[in-house]
Each structure stands twice: as structure tokens, then as C-alpha cells.
Amino acid sequence: MPESVYIGGLARLRRNLSKATVLYLRQDRLLGISWHKGRFRKVMDCSLEAPHLLHRLGGLSTLLIHRDSMEHKVVSLPAGPRIPLARVMAREAAELLGAAQDETAFGWRLLGRVEEDGTWMQRYLLAACDRQEIQQSVAQIRGVGLEVTDVLSALDLLVEYGTRFMGSKPGLLVVFDQELVHVVFFKEAMYGFHRVFQAGQEAFQEELLQEFQRSAYYAKQRHKAAVEQIRVALAPSWFLQETIPVLESSLQVPCTPLPLPQSLEQWPELGLLNLLSQDPALGKPLFSMIPPQVRRRRHLRRLAALSLAVEILLIGLMGVAITIFRSANQNDKETLLGYARSLQAVESSLGARRGDLQEMESLRHSVMTAKKIMASRPQLHLSLEELSYLVPEEIRLESIKWKDPLEEQPRAAGGSSPGPGAGKKAFLEIEGILQAREPEIRYEAFSRWLDFLKEVFPGPDLMVQSSELLQKGKFSLAVPLSSESQ
Amino acid sequence: MMLPGIMALVLIGTVVYYLILNQQSKALLKEIKVLEARLEEARVTLRALEEWERVRGSGLIWTLARWVPLFGDPLEARLRLEGRILELLREAKAAEPWVEWKASIEEKGTAQVRIRARGVFPSYQAVVNWIKELEQGAPPMIPVSMEIRKEGMRLRVSADLKVFFRVEHGSL
Numbered sequence: 001m002p003e004s005v006y007i008g009g010l011a012r013l014r015r016n017l018s019k020a021t022v023l024y025l026r027q028d029r030l031l032g033i034s035w036h037k038g039r040f041r042k043v044m045d046c047s048l049e050a051p052h053l054l055h056r057l058g059g060l061s062t063l064l065i066h067r068d069s070m071e072h073k074v075v076s077l078p079a080g081p082r083i084p085l086a087r088v089m090a091r092e093a094a095e096l097l098g099a100a101q102d103e104t105a106f107g108w109r110l111l112g113r114v115e116e117d118g119t120w121m122q123r124y125l126l127a128a129c130d131r132q133e134i135q136q137s138v139a140q141i142r143g144v145g146l147e148v149t150d151v152l153s154a155l156d157l158l159v160e161y162g163t164r165f166m167g168s169k170p171g172l173l174v175v176f177d178q179e180l181v182h183v184v185f186f187k188e189a190m191y192g193f194h195r196v197f198q199a200g201q202e203a204f205q206e207e208l209l210q211e212f213q214r215s216a217y218y219a220k221q222r223h224k225a226a227v228e229q230i231r232v233a234l235a236p237s238w239f240l241q242e243t244i245p246v247l248e249s250s251l252q253v254p255c256t257p258l259p260l261p262q263s264l265e266q267w268p269e270l271g272l273l274n275l276l277s278q279d280p281a282l283g284k285p286l287f288s289m290i291p292p293q294v295r296r297r298r299h300l301r302r303l304a305a306l307s308l309a310v311e312i313l314l315i316g317l318m319g320v321a322i323t324i325f326r327s328a329n330q331n332d333k334e335t336l337l338g339y340a341r342s343l344q345a346v347e348s349s350l351g352a353r354r355g356d357l358q359e360m361e362s363l364r365h366s367v368m369t370a371k372k373i374m375a376s377r378p379q380l381h382l383s384l385e386e387l388s389y390l391v392p393e394e395i396r397l398e399s400i401k402w403k404d405p406l407e408e409q410p411r412a413a414g415g416s417s418p419g420p421g422a423g424k425k426a427f428l429e430i431e432g433i434l435q436a437r438e439p440e441i442r443y444e445a446f447s448r449w450l451d452f453l454k455e456v457f458p459g460p461d462l463m464v465q466s467s468e469l470l471q472k473g474k475f476s477l478a479v480p481l482s483s484e485s486q
Numbered sequence: 487m488m489l490p491g492i493m494a495l496v497l498i499g500t501v502v503y504y505l506i507l508n509q510q511s512k513a514l515l516k517e518i519k520v521l522e523a524r525l526e527e528a529r530v531t532l533r534a535l536e537e538w539e540r541v542r543g544s545g546l547i548w549t550l551a552r553w554v555p556l557f558g559d560p561l562e563a564r565l566r567l568e569g570r571i572l573e574l575l576r577e578a579k580a581a582e583p584w585v586e587w588k589a590s591i592e593e594k595g596t597a598q599v600r601i602r603a604r605g606v607f608p609s610y611q612a613v614v615n616w617i618k619e620l621e622q623g624a625p626p627m628i629p630v631s632m633e634i635r636k637e638g639m640r641l642r643v644s645a646d647l648k649v650f651f652r653v654e655h656g657s658l
Contacts, residue, residue: 304490311493318500325507332514339521346528353535360538369596370553373626373650380629381618388610403631
């Protein structure tokens with residue numbers, strides 16, 4: 001499976017030629033085709049120095065190059081270990097052109113895996129060209145409004161075509177490209193070598209036969225394989241009618257013409273582009289030789305356009321937001337002024353009645369004080385009255401003491417201002433005597449009363465001191481006052 | 487390539503301007519809220535003043551004077567308050583009535599005095615009634631501490647009371 005990569009081995013090319021324009025630079029002649037509304041048409045036929053379009057066109061394009069300045073080389077690398085392919089290819093390309101690495105544009109395709117001297121090798125086809133030359137060509141084409149996105153080698157197209165149509169038998173693929181004839185040798189569907197020569201001389205047919213014989217001889221010598229088939233693409237009618245029988249008899253191999261594309265009859269000058277018109281998918285796996293700077297610049301341009309669009313959108317949004325904010329701020333300012341005027345009016349009215357205000361304030365303070373005073377009343381009479389119902393007849397109270405819990409707190413904390421007695425609980429401290437003579441009766445009566453008191457004042461706050469109860473009948477209690485009477 | 491840079495600068499400018507406007511808007515809103523609160527407060531005061539005008543002539547002032555009495559001077563206050571306690575002791579038929587004017591303090595125009603009252607009461611009910619009168623009468627005399635001790639058939643009672651009042655002239 002051939003592998004196509006960007007220069008630097010970045011990613012596999014994904015090209016859809018059926019939506020783009022394909023240009024073919026054959027030496028200095030620039031030809032172009034495009035697909036318009038599903039139909040194929042010729043859009044350019046001119047020299048590279050003065051490019052012009054036959055139809056109004058724009059957008060992206062792919063450039064196919066066949067020039068003498070483009071060099072090709074088959075590179076074999078060990079299959080096993082992982083090697084820095086991009087770096088190796090860059091060095092090979094520079095060596096091939098005899099130039100510095102940064103002056104070289106190159107690309108490569110994997111041809112396949114072969115065994116050489118007992119070692120498995122990966123075989124690549126490397127194409128290299130002067131980078132400046134490609135940049136100039138791309139710039140010339142940009143002048144007519146076409147942006148070249150990929151630069152392909154014509155040989156790469158032939159290799160792709162041959163890989164598909166040659167089968168496993170060793171053989172020659174002959175492709176007529178207007179005044180050029182390409183002869184490409186394939187063995188087991190793998191590219192072997194490529195020869196190209198000019199047509200149109202007087203003794204062309206004889207020359208052509210000799211060239212086939214030379215190629216067959218070279219294949220035998222170099223690749224140790226006899227040519228067993230010849231396949232011809234884009235062949236002119238004279239070749240089909242006159243040359244094929246002669247060729248078959250002289251080389252003793254079958255010569256099969258490949259199906260001709262419809263466009264060949266109308267535009268024979270398009271040459272290799274006719275192969276693409278027949279099958280646009282043919283260009284998909286080819287490698288691109290666009291120099292990294294050009295690609296980077298293009299990427300930057302795209303990025304710039306995108307960022308410009310985003311910036312314009314954001315500026316628009318900000319503009320809308322600013323307009324809204326400005327009008328809102330204007331409204332707020334008016335509201336603020338209105339409030340300020342109202343406040344001024346109200347305050348001047350209040351200023352005129354300052355005396356009343358002071359008087360009212362003083363009254364308010366007095367009312368608050370009165371409220372606090374009323375709230376601070378402990379309602380002690382209720383507690384005392386309640387107590388009188390809780391004491392049985394046999395018990396005689398000797399003394400009752402009570403103290404406001406707030407008063408026991410430090411003066412600094414409470415101050416002099418009255419307030420509700422939160423926190424501390426008030427107690428009625430009671431001392432009394434049980435009048436029964438017998439200690440058991442005293443004890444029983446006191447216990448009964450205590451149980452009763454515990455029901456009335458539940459909780460742990462009820463405190464009892466009864467050490468003298470059995471001897472003298474004396475006791476003391478601290479009864480918590482209920483919150484209602486506080 | 488220059489245009490995105492210029493537009494980026496414009497965008498930054500608009501963002502900065504937006505932020506400034508945003509800040510202004512926040513400051514304005516804050517100011518509006520403050521003014522609104524002040525205006526509301528002033529209006530409430532104005533309404534209260536109008537209410538005050540209506541109340542001024544009514545019996546509220548008199549009612550207030552009932553709970554926090556207003557005396558001409560401290561001496562009058564002492565005489566009147568001591569007299570009131572003695573009167574209540576007499577009403578409760580307490581023997582040996584005795585009143586002692588203790589510490590007094592003044593705070594924000596309201597004075598507070600501590601008075602100790604003593605008496606020997608004929609019954610427990612008389613003590614309860616006396617305390618009830620102290621607490622619920624006008625002016626209210628709020629018990630701070632109290633001690634009831636049995637003396638034969640009678641009850642000796644000693645109570646510390648606090649009383650609030652106002653003085654028109656002079657100070658404590």
C-alpha cells in the first residue's frame with residue numbers, strides 16, 4: 001500500500017481533486033483542468049511566464065510538475081528499526097540536487113518492501129526540486145487568483161497509475177503525454193525505473209521501438225526481469241493502429257492499450273491531466289512538495305483570516321454591549337440626578353423641622369426606655385403567689401429570698417439600662433421547718449413535697465439542702481422561677 | 487497580516503472601554519443604592535414626623551409620663567417616690583415602714599435610682615399585694631432583691647427596688 005505524506009512526514013494527504021483545479025506544469029507549459037458542476041473542463045493552457053485562465057476561476061488548486069529540474073531517486077532504507085524518515089529524506093534530497101537542505105523542496109512515497117542481500121528494505125521514491133523554483137511557480141499561479149495547496153510530481157502520478165493497472169507481471173507502462181512519451185517499468189506492481197523522451201521527430205516510430213528495446217534490456221540487466229507485458233495509456237490512434245503490431249512482433253510481448261479517457265479526444269494536449277479526468281481519485285494518495293515556509297505562510301494567512309473574522313465579530317459584540325452600557329449608564333445618571341434632587345428636597349424639609357425631629361427623637365428614646373422598663377419587671381408577685389399554693393400545711397416557711405439574676409452580673413456588662421434577664425435563672429431561696437414530730441413522717445412528707453415540686457419545676461435546677469431535716473426538721477430549697485413569671 | 491494585529495488592538499481598546507463603562511455602571515448603581523437608601527430613610531423620618539404631629543396632641547406623652555415620670559428637680563423626685571413607697575406600705579398595713587434612698591445614676595436623660603424599703607407585714611397575702619402594687623403601679627418600681635423573714639406571726643420584708651424617672655431641671 002503506497003503511503004503519501006507531507007514534507008516532514010506530518011500527515012497523510014487528503015485531497016479531493018474533484019472539487020479543485022488541477023494544473024499541470026509540463027516544462028514551461030501550464031495546463032489546467034477543473035470540475036465545474038460535475039463536468040470536467042479545460043481552464044488553462046499557457047506558458048508559466050504569462051499565466052492566464054480560460055474561465056473565471058478562483059480558489060484552491062493542485063500543481064502537477066514534470067520538469068527537467070525535478071529529480072527523482074529510489075531510496076532503500078532498512079525496514080526494521082524506526083528511522084527519522086523526514087531527516088533522511090531531506091539529506092537525500094539535498095544530496096540529489098547538490099544544494100542546501102533549506103533550498104530543497106521534496107516529497108516521497110513508499111513503494112514497497114523488498115529483500116536486498118538477505119535484508120528486508122523499505123523502498124521509497126524521492127522527488128526533489130529547487131524550493132525557490134516551486135515558490136516562483138506558485139507565486140505566478142497566485143497571480144491569476146489560484147492558490148496552490150499541493151505540488152505533486154508527474155512521476156508520482158504515473159507510479160500511482162501503474163501500481164493500479166500493471167498487475168504483478170514485470171512490464172512497461174507507456175504513457176503518451178503530448179510531445180513526451182513516458183516509459184515506466186514495474187515489477188510485481190512496484191516501480192522500477194522511468195524513462196522519458198521527446199516524440200515528434202522524423203524517425204519517431206523507429207526511435208520508439210528502439211527505446212522500448214533499450215528499456216526491456218535495461219530492465220533485464222538492472223532488475224533481473226524480462227518484460228512480459230506492455231501497457232499503453234493515452235495512446236494516439238496511429239500508435240494503436242500501426243505501432244502495436246510491430247512492437248508485439250519485435251519484443252514478443254503482448255501490448256495492451258488501456259481504456260482511453262473521453263477528454264483525450266477533445267483535449268489531447270492536456271496529457272497526464274487526462275488520467276486525472278478519468279479518475280480524480282488517482283491524485284489522492286500522491287505526496288506534496290509544497291515547501292514548509294509556503295505551507296506555514298498559508299496556514300498563518302488562514303489563521304489571520306480566521307482571527308480577523310473572530311475579532312470583527314467580537315468587536316461587533318463589544319460595540320453592541322458598549323452601546324447598551326452607555327445608554328444604561330445615561331439612564332442611571334438621570335435616575336441618580338432625580339434621586340439627588342428628591343433627597344435635597346426632603347432633607348431641606350427635614351432641616352426646617354429640626355426641632356420637631358429632636359423632640360420626636362427624645363420621645364422615641366423615652367418610649368424605648370419605657371418598653372424596656374416594662375419588659376424588665378420580674379413579675380415577682382406571681383411567683384410568690386404560685387409558691388403559696390405549692391406549700392403543704394405541715395411545712396412552715398421561715399424565710400424567702402430572691403435576687404434579680406441580672407443584678408448579680410457585673411455592673412459593667414449589664415450597665416444601668418434595664419433588659420430581659422436572659423441567660424441566668426432566678427431562684428427563690430426558701431428556708432423552712434417540717435412540723436411533724438417523727439423523723440420518718442418528716443422524711444416521708446418532705447419526700448412527697450419534693451416529688452411534687454420536681455413535677456412543678458422539672459429539670460436539674462431544683463436544689464435541696466436537707467441535712468438537718470431528720471434532727472430538727474429544717475431544710476432549705478432553691479426553687480427556679482418559671483419563665484412566665486420572670 | 488497587519489490587519490488582524492490592528493483589529494486586535496481595536497478589540498483590546500473596546501474591551502478596555504467596555505470594562506471602564508462596566509466600572510462606571512457599577513459605581514453609578516452603588517451610588518444610586520446609597521441615595522435610594524438615604525432617600526427612603528429621609529422619607530420614613532418625614533412620615534414619622536407627620537405621625538408625630540398627629541400624636542403630639544394625644545395622650546401618649548401623658549402615658550409615657552405615667553411609666554417614666556417627669557419631675558421638676560431631684561428633690562421632688564426623691565420626695566414623691568419615697569412618699570409613694572411609704573403610701574403603699576401603709577396601704578398594706580405594714581408596721582415599721584422605712585425607706586432608704588440609695589445610689590442613683592443618669593443615662594441619656596433617664597435617671598435610675600435604687601431604693602431600699604422595709605416593713606413588717608401582717609400576712610403573706612399583704613406582702614404579695616404590696617409587691618404587685620410596686621411592679622404594676624405607676625411608676626413601676628422594679629424589685630431587684632427581696633427577703634421575707636418570719637417574725638412570730640408577722641413577716642419582716644426588706645426589698646431593693648429600682649425606679650426610672652426623668653428630671654426637668656438640675657441633675658442627680
